[in-house]
Amino acid sequence: MTGTARFTLISHILCPYVQRAVITLKELDVPYKRIDIDLANKPEWFLALSPLGKVPLLVVDDETVIFESEVICEYLNEANQGKLLAEDALEKAEQRAWIEFASTTLSIIAQLYNAADKAAFSQLQEKLEHLGQTLEENLVQAEYFSSNEFSLVDAAFAPAFRYLPLFESLSKEQFFQHLPKLALWAQYLLSRPSVIEAVSEHYQQQLMEFLAKRESYLGQLAKSQLTAKAVK
Ligand SMILES: N[C@@H](CCC(=O)N[C@@H](CS)C(=O)NCC(=O)O)C(=O)O
Structure with missing residues (x-):
């Protein structure tokens, strides 16, 4: 303990x-x-x-x-004798593998917000959609990744989904909306108290300012939006 x-x-x-x-x-x-x-x-x-x-x-x-x-x-x-990973070795190995998948997803998201122009952004968006499709095929219809119990797989993916609402509003593109299990899972994750409380209440604004500092496609969109707000 x-x-x-x-x-x-x-x-x-x-x-x-x-x-x-x-x-x-x-x-x-x-x-x-x-x-x-x-x-x-x-x-x-x-x-x-x-x-x-x-x-x-x-x-x-x-x-x-x-x-x-x-x-x-x-x-x-x-x-802490937590129950956030399976006890069975094979099940646990599967969970760890999906956690690695979550890390790959995060690294593509980082490439996406650093993409220099619309063409590079679209290419990475396609890559992300492909990962989403794979996830959709592996999700069971439950609140969380593999059941109604929250696990470390959910903790690993939740921060990735948090980026998407702002990316959508800036780029006017939709992410994962046509993948029903994935979209519902993301909703469950983003309304979980531990996930909500993992960032400050000013997260959206902080993310916007972080993006606006980047010389990238999304960065330019964020900068324009911040400037437009400032002159209002
Ligand atoms: N594989 C690491 C990745 C951690 C990571 O990339 N952290 C970033 C911030 S989100 C960082 O500290 N970057 C600082 C740097 O690379 O200089 C983990 O899972 O903890």
């Missing part, structure tokens, strides 16, 4: 991998302290702690540093 352990999560306000860890901490009802850092200006103490210079980091008892979001989530689940 981690009952007496002290946890500090070194974070960034928008990072989807941090969100996985926060969702897991909240699902397990584990108290923790969160420290958000500026990734554009990484503090020296953070660089000294983080082997890859990335968030999230989970610092346990001010002593042991765990990095990599999925490792953090699995550790928290295991140490």
Whole structure:
């Protein structure tokens, strides 16, 4: 049990991998302290702690540093006798494989918001749709990924779905809307308290400002929208 352990999560306000860890901490009802850092200006103490210079980091008892979001989530689940992963080895391996799939999805999303122009954006959107189609074929008709029980697979995907409403409103394109199981799953995830609370109430605005700083297709759209709002 981690009952007496002290946890500090070194974070960034928008990072989807941090969100996985926060969702897991909240699902397990584990108290923790969160420290958000500026990734554009990484503090020296953070660089000294983080082997890859990335968030999230989970610092346990001010002593042991765990990095990599999925490792953090699995550790928290295991140490708290959580039920967020299957006990059966084969089922657990399947869940881990889908968590890897979620990470690939996140990396395509990052490429998408960095895509230089509309053509590159559309190409990546197609790639994303292809992943969505594969997911749709593997989803059971339930609230969560493989059942009505929330698992680490859900925690891994939820941050990916959070990007889409803003991407849709900026690009006027739809993501996954024609995939009924996927669309419903995303709705369940985005209305789960642990998922809602993994980011601040200002998330949409923060994401918009983050996008507007990028010299990319979506970045330009975000910048135009922010400028239009400012002159109103
Ligand atoms: N595989 C890592 C990915 C973490 C990651 O890419 N974090 C990003 C923020 S979302 C980061 O810290 N980037 C800083 C950098 O690369 O300099 C995990 O799952 O924890």
